[in-house]
Amino acid sequence: MEKTLSESKQEIAKKNDAVKLTESKLRVAQDRYSRTEKLNEIMAPLGKEKKEIMSDLLESVKTENLQKQFDKYLPSVLDGETPRIKKTITESVTKEHTGDKKATAKAEADDKTDGVVELDTIRKLAGLSK
Secondary structure, eight states: OOOHHHHHHHHHHHHHHHHOOOOOOOHHHHHHHHHHHHHHHHHHHHHHHHHHHHHHHTTTTTTTGHHHHHHHHHHHHHOOOOOOOOOOOOOOOOOOOSSSSOHHHHHHHHTTTTOOOOHHHHHHTTTOOO
16 A cells, blocks of 8 residues: 555656646746747837847847837937947968969060060050051
8 A cells, every 4th residue: 555655656746747847848938929029019110120130139138128128229229320240251262372483484585585676566665556
């Protein structure tokens, strides 16, 4: 008889734990729903960009204080004075620049013809050629 009594007490304890867990999950879901409803209600008149800014600002605010903080941030959000989210700068390096320059083929060709000046080039620079 004591064995069945202890088994019954264990089952009751397990069921009580399950009930507490279910109740806590229900409370969390209700809180999340009420917060979402409140946010949707107060941010309904804002545009898409302003809603994003305001939701970022109100992210860490308790649900009870949403309206108060919304009223506080609204003028600066509407005026556009809120700081934008800083984007990280990424650099892409396609090749490494060392500063060493190799002689080009044209420079080598010009070295061979230092003393020779083309007459066409001179006429063109002087404005005599057509």
